[in-house]
Amino acid sequence: MTSPSPDEVTQLLLDWSNGDKAALDRLMPLVYEELRRLAHHYMGRERPGHTLQTTAIVNEAYLQLIDQRNVQWQNRAHFFGIAAQLMRRVLAGYARSRHYAKRGGGARQVSLEEAMILSEERAADMVALDDALNALAEIDERKSQIVEMRFFGGMSIEETAEVLGVSSGTVMRDWTMAKAWLRREIGKEVKNES
Amino acid sequence: MKADEWQRINDLFHAALDRDPGARAAFLAHACAGDEDLRVEVESLLASHDPSDNFIESLAPDLAAGLLAESHARLATGQSVGNYRVMALLGAGGMGEVYLTEDTRLGRRVALKLLPAQFTTEPDRLHRFEREARAASSLNHPNIITIHEVGQLEGEPFIITEFIEGKTLRQQMAAATMMLREALEVAIQVASALEAAHKAGIVHRDIKPENIMLRPDGLVKVLDFGLAKLTESQSHGPGAEAMALASVQTKTGLVMGTVTYMSPEQARGLAVDARSDIFSLGAVIYEMVAGRVPFEGATTSDVIVSILEREPAPLSRFAPGVPDELEQMVKKALAKDQEERYQLANDLLIDLRNLKQEMELQAKLDAVRPAGSKGATPAGLRGSVDTDEQLTTRSTDAEVATTVPSAAYLVGKIKTHKRAVALGLAVLMIAGAAIIYFIYFTRGKAIHSIAVPPSVNASNDEEKKRLTKPETENAEANQLYKEGLYYSRKNTDEATLKSGEYFKQAIEKDPTFALAHVELARYYWLMAGYGNMRPNEAWQKAEEAVVKALAIDESSDAREILAAVKMWKDWDWSGAERELKRAIELNPQGDRALMNRLLETSGRIDEAIADASVDWNQPHTGSRLAREERLPKLLSLAGRYSEALEGWQKIVEKETDRRGMAHLAIGEIYVRQGRYEEALAEMLEVIARVRYPRERARIGYVYAAAGKRREAIKILEEMKGLTGKRYNLGTHIATIYAALGNKDEALAWLKKACDEHENGVVDLKVDPRFDTLRADPRFVDLLRRVKLAS
Numbered sequence: 001m002t003s004p005s006p007d008e009v010t011q012l013l014l015d016w017s018n019g020d021k022a023a024l025d026r027l028m029p030l031v032y033e034e035l036r037r038l039a040h041h042y043m044g045r046e047r048p049g050h051t052l053q054t055t056a057i058v059n060e061a062y063l064q065l066i067d068q069r070n071v072q073w074q075n076r077a078h079f080f081g082i083a084a085q086l087m088r089r090v091l092a093g094y095a096r097s098r099h100y101a102k103r104g105g106g107a108r109q110v111s112l113e114e115a116m117i118l119s120e121e122r123a124a125d126m127v128a129l130d131d132a133l134n135a136l137a138e139i140d141e142r143k144s145q146i147v148e149m150r151f152f153g154g155m156s157i158e159e160t161a162e163v164l165g166v167s168s169g170t171v172m173r174d175w176t177m178a179k180a181w182l183r184r185e186i187g188k189e190v191k192n193e194s
Numbered sequence: 195m196k197a198d199e200w201q202r203i204n205d206l207f208h209a210a211l212d213r214d215p216g217a218r219a220a221f222l223a224h225a226c227a228g229d230e231d232l233r234v235e236v237e238s239l240l241a242s243h244d245p246s247d248n249f250i251e252s253l254a255p256d257l258a259a260g261l262l263a264e265s266h267a268r269l270a271t272g273q274s275v276g277n278y279r280v281m282a283l284l285g286a287g288g289m290g291e292v293y294l295t296e297d298t299r300l301g302r303r304v305a306l307k308l309l310p311a312q313f314t315t316e317p318d319r320l321h322r323f324e325r326e327a328r329a330a331s332s333l334n335h336p337n338i339i340t341i342h343e344v345g346q347l348e349g350e351p352f353i354i355t356e357f358i359e360g361k362t363l364r365q366q367m368a369a370a371t372m373m374l375r376e377a378l379e380v381a382i383q384v385a386s387a388l389e390a391a392h393k394a395g396i397v398h399r400d401i402k403p404e405n406i407m408l409r410p411d412g413l414v415k416v417l418d419f420g421l422a423k424l425t426e427s428q429s430h431g432p433g434a435e436a437m438a439l440a441s442v443q444t445k446t447g448l449v450m451g452t453v454t455y456m457s458p459e460q461a462r463g464l465a466v467d468a469r470s471d472i473f474s475l476g477a478v479i480y481e482m483v484a485g486r487v488p489f490e491g492a493t494t495s496d497v498i499v500s501i502l503e504r505e506p507a508p509l510s511r512f513a514p515g516v517p518d519e520l521e522q523m524v525k526k527a528l529a530k531d532q533e534e535r536y537q538l539a540n541d542l543l544i545d546l547r548n549l550k551q552e553m554e555l556q557a558k559l560d561a562v563r564p565a566g567s568k569g570a571t572p573a574g575l576r577g578s579v580d581t582d583e584q585l586t587t588r589s590t591d592a593e594v595a596t597t598v599p600s601a602a603y604l605v606g607k608i609k610t611h612k613r614a615v616a617l618g619l620a621v622l623m624i625a626g627a628a629i630i631y632f633i634y635f636t637r638g639k640a641i642h643s644i645a646v647p648p649s650v651n652a653s654n655d656e657e658k659k660r661l662t663k664p665e666t667e668n669a670e671a672n673q674l675y676k677e678g679l680y681y682s683r684k685n686t687d688e689a690t691l692k693s694g695e696y697f698k699q700a701i702e703k704d705p706t707f708a709l710a711h712v713e714l715a716r717y718y719w720l721m722a723g724y725g726n727m728r729p730n731e732a733w734q735k736a737e738e739a740v741v742k743a744l745a746i747d748e749s750s751d752a753r754e755i756l757a758a759v760k761m762w763k764d765w766d767w768s769g770a771e772r773e774l775k776r777a778i779e780l781n782p783q784g785d786r787a788l789m790n791r792l793l794e795t796s797g798r799i800d801e802a803i804a805d806a807s808v809d810w811n812q813p814h815t816g817s818r819l820a821r822e823e824r825l826p827k828l829l830s831l832a833g834r835y836s837e838a839l840e841g842w843q844k845i846v847e848k849e850t851d852r853r854g855m856a857h858l859a860i861g862e863i864y865v866r867q868g869r870y871e872e873a874l875a876e877m878l879e880v881i882a883r884v885r886y887p888r889e890r891a892r893i894g895y896v897y898a899a900a901g902k903r904r905e906a907i908k909i910l911e912e913m914k915g916l917t918g919k920r921y922n923l924g925t926h927i928a929t930i931y932a933a934l935g936n937k938d939e940a941l942a943w944l945k946k947a948c949d950e951h952e953n954g955v956v957d958l959k960v961d962p963r964f965d966t967l968r969a970d971p972r973f974v975d976l977l978r979r980v981k982l983a984s
Contacts, residue, residue, distance in 0.1 A: 025274065032270045086270055093271025096282050129250070139195055151250045176243070177207055183249055184242035 010067040017078050024082070031079070032086050034061045054154040058083040077163035081145070084153025088130070091152065095126035125186075132185040136178065143178040146171055199232075206236045211243065268308060268350075269293055275347050278306055278354065294357060297342075304342060305358070309351045309421075320351055323421065327353065330396050330419030336677050337387035339407075339415045358415050363403035367482065374516065375553065377482035380406065382546045383414035384475055386673060388539040391419060392468040399466060401474035402455040403481065413680075453497050454487050458530050461498045469532045472539055476527025483520065484512035488528060502530070519549050544669065666710070671703035675710045682717060687886070690720050708752070711743035715755045722762065722953055725888065725922025729951045733763035750781035754788055761788075762953055765981045767796050790824055794831065795956045796982070803828045823852065823859075830863050831960055838863055854883025861896045866962060870900035887916050891926030895963055898933035906930055925954030929963040941972045948976055955980050 009030055015023035038057045062079050137144035142164060149155040149163060157175070161168045206225055210218045218240060226233040268291065269280045278295040281303070285292045290309040297304050324344045331341035343354040363380060366372065372380075384406060391398060398405075398419055407415045453461060457473035460466045480488040488506035491497035509516045509524060523545050529535040536542040666672050678696030681689040697714040700707055718736035721727040737759045743752045757773035760766040774789045786805070793802035806824045826841030842863075845856040861876035877893050884890050894909030910930045913923050924947035931940035944967075948955050958964060958973075959982040967973040977983035 028270065029273055032273070033268070036268075089271040089273075093280075093282055096271070139200055147250065173208055176211070177204060177239070179249060180207070180239045180243040183244075184238055187242065 006065060006067045009065040010070050013066060013071065013075050013079060017075050027082060028086065031061065031065065031082050034065055035083065035086060038064075054087060058153065074162075074165075077159065080153055080155055080159060081149060081163045084149040084155060087154075088133075088148050088152035091126055092130035095123040095130070128186045129182065132182050135185060136181060140174075140178075142166075143174045143181070146174050147178050147182065150175060202232065203235055203239070206232070207239050210236065210240055269306075274298075275306065275352065276345065278304065280306070295354075297354075303357045305355050307353045307355065308347070309353070323351075326396055327419055327421065329394060330391050333390050333394055335387055335390040337383045337414055337416055338391065338419060339417045355417070358407045358409060360407050360409040360415075363406040363408060363478070363482070366408055367403060367485075371485060372482050374483065374513070374520075375550075377479065378520075378546060378550045378553070379412070380408065380414050380482065381475065381479045382543065382550060384416055384478070385539050385543040385546055387414075387416040388468070388471050388475065389543055392471070392539050397466060397468055398471045398474075399460070400455075401471050401478060403478060406478070453494050453501070454489060456498075456501060457532075458502050459532060461501050467532075468539065469535050469537065472527050472536050472542060473529075475539075475542070476524050479520075480506060480509065480524050480528065483516060483524075484509050486512060517549060517553070519545070519552075523549070540669070547669075666700075666704040666707040668704040668707070671700045671707050671710065674700035674703065675707065675713065678710075678713060678717075682713065682720070687724055687726065690717065690724065691726065693717055694721070706746055708743045708746040708749065711739050711746065712749065712751045712755060715739035715743060715752070715759075719755060719758050719762075723922065724886065725920040725953075728921050729762070729953060733759060733951060737763060748780065750777045750784045753777035753780060754785065757788060757792070761792060761795070761956060763951060765956070765979075767792065767981060787824065790828075794828060794960060797959050799828055799832045799960070803832060823855070827859065830859070830866070831962070833866075835863050835867060851883075854880050854885075854889070857883070858889060858892055858896075862892070862963075865896055865899045873900050874902065887913060887920050888922050888926055891923055891930065895926065895929045895933050898930050903934065906934060910934075921950065922953055924950065924952050925957075929961075932964060932966050935966075937967060937970060940967060941970065941976075944973070944976055948979055956982075958982055 009027070012023045012027045012030070016027060035057060038060050042057060058080060061083065062076060066075070066079060133144050133147060136147070145164065146160055149160045150157075155163070157168050157171050161171045164171070206222065209225070210221055213221050219237075222233050222236055226236070269275065269283075271280055271282060273280045275295070277297055277299045279298055281294045281296055283291060284294050284305065290307055293306045293308070295304055295306045296302070327341055327344060330338055334340075339358065340356040341353060342356065345352055345354070361369070384401070388398065388401070396419060398416065400418060400421065401416070405417045407417060409415065455474040455477045457466065457470040460470050460473075477488050484507075489497055489500035489504065491500050506528060509521050523542065526534070527536055527542060536545075666675070674696045678693040678700060680693075681696065682693035694714065694717040697710050697717055700710040701714065704710070715736045718727070718732045718739065722729040722732035722736070726732075736755065740752055740755045740759060743749070744756065753773050754777040757770040757777065760770035760773060770792055771789075774792060777784060778786065778789070790802050790805050793799075793805060803825070806828055822841070822845060826838045826845075829835075829841060830838035839860060842856040842860045846853050846860070857876045857879040861873040861880065864870070864873035864876065873896050877896055880889070880893055884893065890909060891913050894906050894913065897903075897909065898906035910927065913927050913930070917923055917927075924943050928940045928943040928947065931937075931943060944955070944958075944964075955976075958977055958980055964973070974983060
């Protein structure tokens with residue numbers, strides 16, 4: 001894909017922060033591509049056995065894509081929110097396609113490295129978690145967003161609070177409750193399947 | 195859940211957490227003040243709370259980064275590309291990535307292939323590819339994948355194709371050693387795809403196991419026609435194409451291996467034609483049979499050298515017992531010199547088909563002989579059916595020789611029981627009509643033979659000729675015909691629609707192909723029955739087709755369809771009966787369901803029950819009235835409800851896709867018995883299982899009769915809305931009106947149904963749903979019109 005200019009991406013981020021939904025659809029692939037590029041790049045430099053830091057990559061992507069002079073801290077938080085959503089899609093999408101391939105549906109070819117990153121069992125867990133998160137979003141969208149940012153985006157309590165415009169205490173409380181709720185839902189699902 | 199309810203759960207959860215674990219239960223009991231649901235909800239959340247564990251604390255983020263780093267996927271799940279939403283990555287390779295996507299306009303799943311970006315730098319090439327891919331797709335060949343759209347996403351080309359559930363041949367080979375029979379079947383279908391493409395001037399250029407998909411139902415699909423054009427080097431020269439391909443692979447960091455199936459001329463970068471595909475298919479067949487590729491090497495260059503210089507080891511080295519014919523075929527396909535290869539995919543196809551037929555016959559012959567004796571050909575068999583047990587079969591030999599038309603094959607089974615040996619022999623006519631003999635032997639002597647059809651004993655040539663339905667000499671027509679049969683036997687609307695196209699094409703290829711005319715006529719019969727065509731028109735066409743078939747050759751099937759035409763189109767009941775009698779004469783083992791249906795519609799229910807109580811032969815259960823449903827239906831018409839219910843119940847228990855129909859019939863019987871509550875309960879089982887509007891319309895009748903007027907009217911309106919698209923609903927609409935007590939509307943709809951020759955009007959005389967109308971003179975008029983009353 002042709003490289004977008006920081007101006008363009010920054011404008012899209014601002015538009016989206018101002019409530020333009022279509023801007024997000026344009027923005028997502030751009031951020032995704034940058035994250036992927038950076039992940040490739042860092043992976044090549046890391047020593048074997050060293051895991052990549054998602055937060056570092058997201059930070060880097062932010063610096064690369066966004067013109068810092070024209071944005072405010074809220075926009076940064078929004079950007080991190082997008083990254084978290086993308087990370088969730090990457091993981092959940094990947095887990096689903098593995099899950100799917102296992103049931104004989106598709107023609108998924110899993111490379112050795114990929115298989116090492118996410119075991120069969122973890123892939124199934126990931127699918128269950130993604131489903132449960134969707135269900136949670138129906139009841140309480142904020143809690144679902146908090147899990148997305150914390151778990152998939154690797155964001156701290158403070159950063160999450162910043163994006164959502166609530167206090168850290170609220171994020172803490174929601175996070176605790178959301179975890180209990182998700183654990184219970186996933187437990188249910190496992191029981192239903194067995 | 196209501197927001198305040200959820201808020202309350204939240205508050206209580208946190209309030210309880212603030213207390214000592216020991217004090218929580220008491221606190222909740224008090225705070226919930228008798229609201230048990232609330233207490234259970236919060237308790238269960240508390241039980242799932244574990245402050246010490248690391249559930250979703252640390253796992254994901256860095257995993258995601260790792261996956262991203264490994265990912266070849268340029269599209270994220272959930273992302274939209276035009277009208278397509280990405281659901282999952284299905285695979286990645288040198289030619290880009292394949293995603294499972296949803297077409298959001300049509301709500302169907304399709305595959306999206308995103309091609310590598312470097313191809314876009316040459317728009318000419320992209321256009322050429324697009325033209326070729328579309329041309330291949332437009333051949334509409336069952337073994338060639340259908341392309342829905344070719345487009346560009348921010349400069350990157352993508353292709354939308356049908357989504358094929360199944361495995362690639364590569365995966366199949368990795369999972370299990372292929373049986374020779376399976377390998378042949380795949381080879382035949384790929385050759386058939388190539389034959390069609392080559393005829394249209396399209397060369398695939400990249401036939402390999404990754405590009406061949408196997409569906410669970412056995413259909414093989416060849417992917418990516420024309421795609422290889424994109425990688426082809428502009429300048430020809432030694433190794434240019436192979437190098438270009440290798441460089442593509444290196445760039446994307448994927449496993450090398452595609453050179454393995456390249457023809458020598460392709461590997462050398464020379465111009466390629468259809469014969470290059472034949473070579474590649476030869477290499478694929480080799481691998482399926484031998485379990486290894488014909489040309490090996492540690493590096494790309496080594497493989498190329500092997501392709502150019504070496505002869506592959508004989509298949510028999512890796513697959514002992516492989517037929518010599520196949521060895522020769524593969525050798526000829528893999529000839530280094532194009533001129534020495536098969537020149538046409540069709541030639542290879544014919545050889546493969548012949549071998550398959552021979553092997554199938556051999557397998558049947560093996561079944562007639564005990565293990566240990568082998569190697570006989572059909573001709574040899576006629577001379578000797580001797581077994582290890584030294585059965586003397588001279589007498590039967592003579593019989594077989596005089597009674598079997600020359601083009602029949604002898605197959606059968608031997609069963610040993612104590613000292614007696616039962617030898618079941620079936621004489622397979624070339625077109626598939628089977629006549630069964632059972633001849634019992636004791637040691638040395640045939641003592642009894644049963645079920646010898648009289649017509650086979652007739653010695654005059656004319657009679658024999660009638661038994662052999664002429665197949666076509668035209669291989670293409672035959673393939674199209676078989677494809678059509680495959681779809682018509684699937685018994686779904688969509689598949690049936692498709693089958694007609696194949697039969698029409700088969701007739702186009704060979705207008706004297708009687709069987710294709712017969713099946714085309716049957717197709718129109720089904721169209722009328724399913725209501726997919728205006729019945730007047732469908733029956734007109736069915737008649738034309740069957741008359742043509744009969745002009746070419748008389749067959750039992752054709753007579754049967756002519757009988758259907760007389761029943762539904764002409765309402766000529768005695769004429770229909772005559773045709774059916776002739777059909778049975780021609781093939782006593784043929785399907786008798788239609789005769790039974792004729793007895794039913796003319797009100798001869800007892801006769802029909804007696805007829806349905808004997809065992810029928812059912813060649814194609816899929817498209818015809820199944821016998822096991824005939825009997826309960828007739829019993830319920832005769833008012834023998836408990837027996838009828840028992841019959842339907844058996845079908846329910848079998849859990850097949852006919853279960854919905856059985857529940858529907860049970861509900862209708864309950865209505866007759868006045869057991870309305872039970873009837874409505876049955877409908878709950880039906881609703882989820884209905885496939886067609888006419889079935890839904892029958893639910894509407896049950897609702898109306900059981901007093902659920904509002905629901906009945908809802909279905910009634912729905913059905914009326916469909917009458918411009920479905921042409922078999924008028925009689926059903928009339929039954930709903932009749933049950934709602936609106937005689938005028940009921941009769942008006944029935945009259946219209948008669949005007950249009952809708953299929954359902956043949957049941958006017960017997961269908962109890964019309965009982966409330968019978969006394970009306972207008973109904974009597976209609977009965978006369980369809981010649982079911984004098």
